[in-house]
Amino acid sequence: MKKNNSIQTVVAVGIGAALFFVLGRFVAIPSPVPNTNISLQYAVLALLAAMYGPFAGGLIGFIGHTLIDLSWGGSPWWSWVIASTFVGIVVGLFAKKLDIQEGDFGKGKIATFAISNVVAHLIAWIVVAPVLDILIYAEPANKVFAQGAFAAVSNILTAVIVGILLVIAYTKTIAKKGSLDQE
Structure with missing residues (x-):
């Protein structure tokens, strides 16, 4: 069983990275902030990190x-690559608590999913990416914090709204335990 899970994780990483790309x-939807887009790939990252955990998400x-x-x-642009990696890891850390593979995604789990994404994106785009932009690339602080703030808001909205819709659609495809009756 363990081997099967690792094969599933490798496949999920491959498919997830391809979808993310x-x-x-x-x-990507252009934004008014230079070099910053509205990014739908974070919804897919949120779904797969919640399904397969922090290693796959990262x-x-x-x-x-x-x-x-x-x-x-x-x-x-390594500062932003690291921030995306951070998001996948943080959301993935909530995978066991969410346990969406069981097909249950009620209000409590929706709230946990949303909170994990909000926390991950706020830290990634308001702290990690801008600070690394300054340290690695000597970028101006006002520019990178403006980019980070926009990225945080837009990525939170797409990851939470579209991500929740993706998880709900996925969990509806899973047969609940005990749902099959013996005839």
């Missing part, structure tokens, strides 16, 4: 964001 590269964020940056023809 495609959504981040080709479905790898999906890391690989997916790195591929997005590389696809633009430059080198990865």
